Amino acid sequence: MNSGKTMQSKNKVFLPLFIIVSLFLTGCGGSSNNGTVAEASSAPAKVYKWRMVTTWPKNLPGLGRAPEMLAEKVRLMSNGRLQITVFGAGEIVPALGVFDAVSLGNVEMGHGAAYYWKGKVPVAQFFTAVPFGLTAQEMNGWLHHGGGIELWEELYGKYNLVPLACGNSGTQMAGWFNKEINSLADLKGMKMRIPGLGGEVFERAGGTAVNLPGGEIFTSLQTGVIDATEWVGPYNDLTFGLHQIAQYYYYPGWQEPGPTLEAIVNKEAFATLPADLQEIVRVAAKAVNDDLLAEYTARNNNALRELVDQHGVELRRLPVDVLNELHKISEEVIAEIPGDDELSQKIYRSYIEYRDGVVAYQDIAERAYVNARAEALEN
Numbered sequence: 001m002n003s004g005k006t007m008q009s010k011n012k013v014f015l016p017l018f019i020i021v022s023l024f025l026t027g028c029g030g031s032s033n034n035g036t037v038a039e040a041s042s043a044p045a046k047v048y049k050w051r052m053v054t055t056w057p058k059n060l061p062g063l064g065r066a067p068e069m070l071a072e073k074v075r076l077m078s079n080g081r082l083q084i085t086v087f088g089a090g091e092i093v094p095a096l097g098v099f100d101a102v103s104l105g106n107v108e109m110g111h112g113a114a115y116y117w118k119g120k121v122p123v124a125q126f127f128t129a130v131p132f133g134l135t136a137q138e139m140n141g142w143l144h145h146g147g148g149i150e151l152w153e154e155l156y157g158k159y160n161l162v163p164l165a166c167g168n169s170g171t172q173m174a175g176w177f178n179k180e181i182n183s184l185a186d187l188k189g190m191k192m193r194i195p196g197l198g199g200e201v202f203e204r205a206g207g208t209a210v211n212l213p214g215g216e217i218f219t220s221l222q223t224g225v226i227d228a229t230e231w232v233g234p235y236n237d238l239t240f241g242l243h244q245i246a247q248y249y250y251y252p253g254w255q256e257p258g259p260t261l262e263a264i265v266n267k268e269a270f271a272t273l274p275a276d277l278q279e280i281v282r283v284a285a286k287a288v289n290d291d292l293l294a295e296y297t298a299r300n301n302n303a304l305r306e307l308v309d310q311h312g313v314e315l316r317r318l319p320v321d322v323l324n325e326l327h328k329i330s331e332e333v334i335a336e337i338p339g340d341d342e343l344s345q346k347i348y349r350s351y352i353e354y355r356d357g358v359v360a361y362q363d364i365a366e367r368a369y370v371n372a373r374a375e376a377l378e379n
């Protein structure tokens with residue numbers, strides 16, 4: 001029952017307090033941004049109008065919401081001083097042209113996933129997903145408290161980019177198939193849409209990996225350009241209608257256990273922003289990073305029930321032998337990625353060292369708890 005009158009009287013008390021605090025800060029020279037508190041109150045605020053290109057079809061639920069949420073949060077938090085217009089794949093540049101468009105400064109921002117750029121920057125794949133690697137929660141730990149983001153900035157700095165973690169789907173599904181997978185031999189000769197390091201592993205297991213953006217998956221599978229595909233998880237896969245053209249839905253998503261999405265900013269464009277707008281962009285990206293994961297966590301099970309109960313999808317677990325063999329190949333593949341490049345080796349070592357530590361602890365934390373819960377629910 002908060003009436004307008006109550007709010008107004010609260011504001012009356014709040015306003016003088018705010019002025020007193022502002023005067024105090026200005027009088028003491030206490031602002032941390034070189035006196036811009038005083039300037040901001042006298043000069044009209046400069047408005048920045050940016051464009052953000054993305055690897056997602058415009059208005060795609062789930063993944064496609066991340067750049068839209070980012071733009072909206074930045075606009076609100078900056079009181080309209082930074083306005084970002086979001087473009088879907090193909091509107092200004094094709095999905096896989098996002099990295100170059102932002103790197104060259106043709107647009108100020110982009111949104112996608114680092115593993116799409118593996119042809120140009122192989123080690124970038126570590127910043128999206130590593131097969132049998134980090135979950136979403138673990139990935140956030142590495143990036144924001146384990147040295148990951150600093151290494152990512154060093155890597156992307158070479159391409160005139162500032163990277164930000166901006167979204168995570170949580171553990172994905174292994175994908176959609178039209179034949180059963182009973183042994184590794186069943187993958188031989190199969191053409192599958194599977195990007196990133198998972199794709200490299202799939203190739204070494206005898207298949208052919210195809211790096212297709214989301215918008216091209218349905219038609220490619222329908223017309224037989226590919227035999228199988230992974231995309232995200234139930235929530236996103238349902239909206240693509242993949243159940244209409246594939247029978248078996250396999251789990252777990254060994255290839256993408258907790259993939260991070262990226263927002264990329266052209267370095268020079270970022271440098272033109274005052275410190276408060278830079279911080280707004282960083283904080284908004286972090287908020288989106290958390291919120292997208294929460295959305296997937298909340299929606300995946302309902303979408304899965306709809307796929308299985310209403311559309312007759314056959315849910316299958318990959319056999320343990322197949323997973324073990326894929327794991328063996330994965331370790332070989334990721335160890336080869338750094339090659340002779342010093343920074344790539346540093347990124348690889350940082351990731352592996354963190355992963356080994358986190359896995360050891362998760363054994364007695366998340367994993368121990370989830371196992372205990374499952375056992376308790378069964379009894």
Ligand code: CA
Pocket residue numbers: 172230231232256
């Ligand atoms: Ca995927």
